[in-house]
Amino acid sequence: MMKPGSRNLITDVAGIAVGNAADERLKSGVTVVVCEKPAVAAVQVLGGAPGTRETDLLEAHNIVQTIDALCLSGGSAFGLDAASGVQAALREQGRGFAVGPFRIPIVPAAILFDLANGGDKDWGRYPPYRELGYAATQAAGHDFATGTAGAGTGATTATFKGGLGSASTVLDNGITVGALVAVNALGSATIGSTRHFWAAPLEEQDEFGGLGLPPAIPADARHIRTKLGAPADGPTNTTIAVIATDAILTKAEAKRLAVSAHDGFARALWPAHTPLDGDLVFAVATGATGRAVMLEEFVPLCAAAAATMARAIARGVHDAEPKAGDPLPTWREN
Numbered sequence: 001m002m003k004p005g006s007r008n009l010i011t012d013v014a015g016i017a018v019g020n021a022a023d024e025r026l027k028s029g030v031t032v033v034v035c036e037k038p039a040v041a042a043v044q045v046l047g048g049a050p051g052t053r054e055t056d057l058l059e060a061h062n063i064v065q066t067i068d069a070l071c072l073s074g075g076s077a078f079g080l081d082a083a084s085g086v087q088a089a090l091r092e093q094g095r096g097f098a099v100g101p102f103r104i105p106i107v108p109a110a111i112l113f114d115l116a117n118g119g120d121k122d123w124g125r126y127p128p129y130r131e132l133g134y135a136a137t138q139a140a141g142h143d144f145a146t147g148t149a150g151a152g153t154g155a156t157t158a159t160f161k162g163g164l165g166s167a168s169t170v171l172d173n174g175i176t177v178g179a180l181v182a183v184n185a186l187g188s189a190t191i192g193s194t195r196h197f198w199a200a201p202l203e204e205q206d207e208f209g210g211l212g213l214p215p216a217i218p219a220d221a222r223h224i225r226t227k228l229g230a231p232a233d234g235p236t237n238t239t240i241a242v243i244a245t246d247a248i249l250t251k252a253e254a255k256r257l258a259v260s261a262h263d264g265f266a267r268a269l270w271p272a273h274t275p276l277d278g279d280l281v282f283a284v285a286t287g288a289t290g291r292a293v294m295l296e297e298f299v300p301l302c303a304a305a306a307a308t309m310a311r312a313i314a315r316g317v318h319d320a321e322p323k324a325g326d327p328l329p330t331w332r333e334n
Contacts, residue, residue, distance in 0.1 A: 002304055004204050005168035010178030010312075011142040012168035013244040015039065015286030018180065019140030020150030020164070021132040024323065027119025028074035030082045030132040031150030031164060033180060033242050033284070034090075034140040038066035040285045042254035043108065046262050047238060047279030051111040053080045058282075060251040064106055068095045070282050071109035071133055072151040072182050072240050078127040083109035085133025110280045112184040112238035114154035118325040147319030155184035156236065157269075157317060158225040160331045162189075165316025167207065169304045173297060175289060179261065179309040181241035183316035185279075186227050187271040190317070192220035195334060199268040199314040202307045208318035209331075224271060238278035239265060239313070243305045248292040249285035258283035260302035264309025281309070 005012025015036045022029025043058045053071075057064045071086050073079030087105045090096060096103030115121055136150065144150070145164070152164030162183040170176050183189065190197055196214045197203070203210065227237065243261035258281045265272040265279055273279050283305075293301060320330045 001172050002169045005170050005176055008168055008207060009166045010168060010180040010242065010244055013176050013178040013286060014246045014288035016244050017140040017142060018144045019136040020144055021135035021139060022150060022153040023128060023132065025120050026128065027117050027154035028114050029150045029153035030071065030073045030129060030136045031182065032086050032133065032136040032140060033070040034137060035068055035284065035286060038068060040065065040249055040251055040254050041067045042251055042258050042283045043280060044255065044258035044262060045280045046273040047277035048275035049238065050278035050280055051077050051080065053083050053109040055108050058108060060255065064097060067106045067108060069107045070242055070284065071107055073109065073111045073129055074114040074151055074154050075127060075129050076111055076113045076115055079111040079129045080109055081127055082129040082133030083107045085130040086137045089134050089137035108282065110240040112151065112155065112182055112240055113236045114184060116236045117154040117156060118327050119154055146315060148321040148323060151182035152316055155182055156328050157183060157185045158188040158227050159190055160317055160334065161320040161326055161328045163316040163320035165312040165319065167308050167311040167315055169308045171300060171304055175245060175247045175301060177243065177245045177301060177304045177308050179241060179243050179312035181239060181309065181312045181316055183239050183313050184237060185239045185269045185272065186237040186274050186277050187269050188225040189269055189314055192218040192223060194218060195331060197314040198270060199310040202267065202310050204311060207311065208314040237276050239269065240280050241309060242282045242284060243309060244284045245301065246286050246288040247301065248287040254283040254285050257302060257305050261305040261309045263306035264313065267306065268310040268313035
């Protein structure tokens, strides 16, 4: 049995805080996941066009074992500057990996491409993402906005405006898993020309509209809907996400959790993991329960990670709000 946590947000995982910052004129923003204590993390990239920072250190064979925060940003490669702002905020707090007298905040980051979404990207010499990263870190807490917020501010899909989504699941054994995702997919989160979400079979408590599956699968469900050829938007893609748990995991186990969470992309987006998406999932284990998981517990944890991620993706699209100059309608408008 699985049920949502009290907030139905990734912050139901003990030891996690989230902060958003955005610039409406820019139509872009940053979302930061702050680990209240250093946490084990991993990453899995399955899209063909990723943009990342500090991801190599997450591999199990590398020396750094924990991270301080994760940064998701719009802005394509320009958005990688956001992690510097996150580092600055954490350094002021005395956080970071100790090297002699120095502390270096460890902040892996990933970006999505939202440059052609109608926002004003004429920012001058330096992009604004470093300051947005700093502000998002300062704003981190247990409650945060979804939809048109943070890294999801300027996100789109093939059919509707995208956004920032989150969801959580509490397993029977008391372990919690939470997902956070900025949905900016080349493909679509909805079935054919309908408003029904691909993730509908996994929905909890009408969290993304309660429409369920369509009475009959429409013929155009088999049509591949992408942004390719769309003059208003073009191939401005990539879905980036975090899956988190309060269980104790090794780096190798966290990697497997990230791999499993990608199944949620495949359940909620079609197509997913394309050559023009930089689809990526970070996994983080806070260990706040003090419990390691046996193999028989790890299997349902991985299944819950996929289901929770699919729900978060649908919620990101469902929660988006209309703004002036949007290239696409929101799900709620249609």
